[in-house]
Amino acid sequence: MAAIAREQPNADTRSRSSAFLFRHPRGKLALTLGAPLTWFLVVYIGSLLFLLANAFWSLDVLTSEVVRGFSLNNFQTLWENGVYRTITVRTIGIAAAVMLADVFLSFPLAYYAARLASPKARNAVLVAIVLPLWANYLVRIFAWKIMLTPNGFVNWLVELTGLGSLQLGRSNWAVWLTFVYLWLPFTVLPIYAALDRLPSSLLEASSDLGAKDSKTFWKITFPLILPGIAAGSIFAFALTLGDYITPEIVGNTQFIGNVIYDNVGVAGNTPLAAAFALVPIVVMAVYLLGAKRLGAFDAL
Amino acid sequence: MLVKVSAALILVFLYVPLVIVVMYAFNDSIGQSWPIQEYTTKWFSAAWNNDQVREALPNSLVVAIVATLLALLLGSLAAFAVHRFRFFGRNTVSFLLVLPIALPGIITAIALNTTINNFQIPFGLQTIFIGHATFCIVVVYNNVIARLRRTSPSIVEASMDLGADGWQTFRYVTFPAIRTALVAGALLAFALSFDEIVVTNFTAGSTLTIPKFIYSNMRLPRNRPIVNVVAVAVILIMFIPVYIAQRMAGGSDVKDAAAKAQAAEAGAP
Numbered sequence: 351m352a353a354i355a356r357e358q359p360n361a362d363t364r365s366r367s368s369a370f371l372f373r374h375p376r377g378k379l380a381l382t383l384g385a386p387l388t389w390f391l392v393v394y395i396g397s398l399l400f401l402l403a404n405a406f407w408s409l410d411v412l413t414s415e416v417v418r419g420f421s422l423n424n425f426q427t428l429w430e431n432g433v434y435r436t437i438t439v440r441t442i443g444i445a446a447a448v449m450l451a452d453v454f455l456s457f458p459l460a461y462y463a464a465r466l467a468s469p470k471a472r473n474a475v476l477v478a479i480v481l482p483l484w485a486n487y488l489v490r491i492f493a494w495k496i497m498l499t500p501n502g503f504v505n506w507l508v509e510l511t512g513l514g515s516l517q518l519g520r521s522n523w524a525v526w527l528t529f530v531y532l533w534l535p536f537t538v539l540p541i542y543a544a545l546d547r548l549p550s551s552l553l554e555a556s557s558d559l560g561a562k563d564s565k566t567f568w569k570i571t572f573p574l575i576l577p578g579i580a581a582g583s584i585f586a587f588a589l590t591l592g593d594y595i596t597p598e599i600v601g602n603t604q605f606i607g608n609v610i611y612d613n614v615g616v617a618g619n620t621p622l623a624a625a626f627a628l629v630p631i632v633v634m635a636v637y638l639l640g641a642k643r644l645g646a647f648d649a650l
Numbered sequence: 651m652l653v654k655v656s657a658a659l660i661l662v663f664l665y666v667p668l669v670i671v672v673m674y675a676f677n678d679s680i681g682q683s684w685p686i687q688e689y690t691t692k693w694f695s696a697a698w699n700n701d702q703v704r705e706a707l708p709n710s711l712v713v714a715i716v717a718t719l720l721a722l723l724l725g726s727l728a729a730f731a732v733h734r735f736r737f738f739g740r741n742t743v744s745f746l747l748v749l750p751i752a753l754p755g756i757i758t759a760i761a762l763n764t765t766i767n768n769f770q771i772p773f774g775l776q777t778i779f780i781g782h783a784t785f786c787i788v789v790v791y792n793n794v795i796a797r798l799r800r801t802s803p804s805i806v807e808a809s810m811d812l813g814a815d816g817w818q819t820f821r822y823v824t825f826p827a828i829r830t831a832l833v834a835g836a837l838l839a840f841a842l843s844f845d846e847i848v849v850t851n852f853t854a855g856s857t858l859t860i861p862k863f864i865y866s867n868m869r870l871p872r873n874r875p876i877v878n879v880v881a882v883a884v885i886l887i888m889f890i891p892v893y894i895a896q897r898m899a900g901g902s903d904v905k906d907a908a909a910k911a912q913a914a915e916a917g918a919p
Binding site for chain 1: 653654656657660661663664665666667668670671674681682683684685723724725727728730731732734735737743746747749750753754755756757758760761762763764765767768780783784787815816817818841845847848851852861864865868869874877878881884885888889892
């Protein structure tokens with residue numbers, strides 16, 4: 351009895367608060383959404399807006415202090431200084447090259463998993479594709495650093511085939527290769543999903559009507575999986591665009607990310623870094639618009 | 651045939667670097683030439699006794715645990731709100747939550763860095779888990795909202811019809827339905843935080859974590875054997891929570907796995 355009596359008020363508040371929330375769904379909404387939304391607005395959106403503001407501030411060269419007044423100095427520097435233009439072009443160019451290579455390499459894997467493998471083999475292959483992503487990102491870059499050293503695995507392999515020696519060492523090729531490796535699983539999955547959805551009847555109809563395999567591919571398969579390709583390409587392109595660690599470890603040139611990193615750190619020119627950070631955002635916005643027109647978002 | 655052979659070759663391409671990293675952990679020589687001449691396990695004890703590793707490991711664990719707890723709370727609350735209610739700006743909220751993994755990691759990183767600097771918040775564990783929680787929230791959110799969508803609303807109505815109040819319904823009906831999704835989300839958030847480097851680099855100050863240890867030591871040839879051992883340990887540690895999470899989230903849902911893997915790389919861009 352005593353125990354029940356003690357529990358009573360509790361149960362009472364509980365049912366009353368429950369009834370209150372039932373009558374006031376807005377209270378329930380505030381209770382659930384309030385905390386996460388506040389966190390995001392304060393920590394994340396606040397920081398992003400602060401970054402945006404920084405892009406329009408400037409650094410006093412003499413005192414190396416940030417001057418908080420509207421100016422377009424950073425954008426002028428980025429536009430007029432040839433170094434930054436070269437870095438921007440290099441970053442976008444290699445991102446595009448990585449994206450193309452990943453789409454190309456994704457195709458056989460995705461095709462095998464979607465259309466040739468037995469259900470059991472398909473699951474095994476898909477797991478095998480995703481699993482390497484969970485090996486630490488740095489570890490995977492480190493692996494390529496080891497493999498690309500002058501006496502390393504890659505060179506050993508090339509010499510084994512008798513094609514002479516291949517010194518990728520620290521180069522844009524090494525950066526490209528490492529990026530292709532890092533992001534490949536991301537491009538495979540959407541292309542796999544698109545191929546999986548492709549009705550076999552269309553391919554059969556095409557070959558019944560006398561089209562060769564290559565013609566069926568270009569006239570039927572390719573247009574239908576294009577949204578999937580576009581979706582997959584987003585990852586390879588976007589992830590390369592924002593990376594600064596891979597070029598630093600296996601490369602010998604700077605990417606947009608490296609300039610941002612150096613300016614926040616050593617050089618202490620946060621406003622310039624903030625302004626340069628807007629470049630990948632704008633490039634991605636344009637890329638996403640293009641991908642959207644190809645139907646990429648329905649394929650994700 | 652051609653497709654099969656090239657698919658097999660590409661799978662080999664995905665796994666060779668991982669196998670090689672593992673093999674180098676047993677390399678007797680400090681040099682990185684291939685093939686490996688002599689094998690040893692001496693670097694494992696060297697790594698275990700390394701001061702920096704001893705400093706980094708507890709830091710990484712604490713950060714991952716706190717970030718996971720924060721993400722669990724905020725991510726599941728957000729999932730409930732977005733799933734249960736139709737409100738003004740609902741689409742904006744769900745867009746907002748995935749933004750940290752949609753934007754290149756360096757943008758999140760430098761945004762947090764400039765803000766922390768500006769408000770003169772001291773860099774340390776507290777700034778790392780603020781950053782980590784922000785991108786871990788989405789992993790929990792995705793898992794929980796996917797489960798809520800799969801759960802039939804009629805069981806909640808049945809509970810109410812049988813006289814349970816809102817809290818009881820949550821305690822005895824909703825919570826058991828999403829429990830495994832919460833565990834899966836937590837494990838993935840933990841894995842994500844434990845592995846993260848891009849945001850960590852900008853929010854840690856001089857505090858050491860395991861990825862920061864790898865990042866700063868892999869450039870020093872003398873320390874590479876130890877980095878190799880830590881790399882192997884990290885690969886092994888990661889596969890355990892990911893494997894369990896995978897089983898709990900309902901096994902073969904590969905698209906889910908892709909979304910999580912994508913979240914994993916949130917840090918990477």
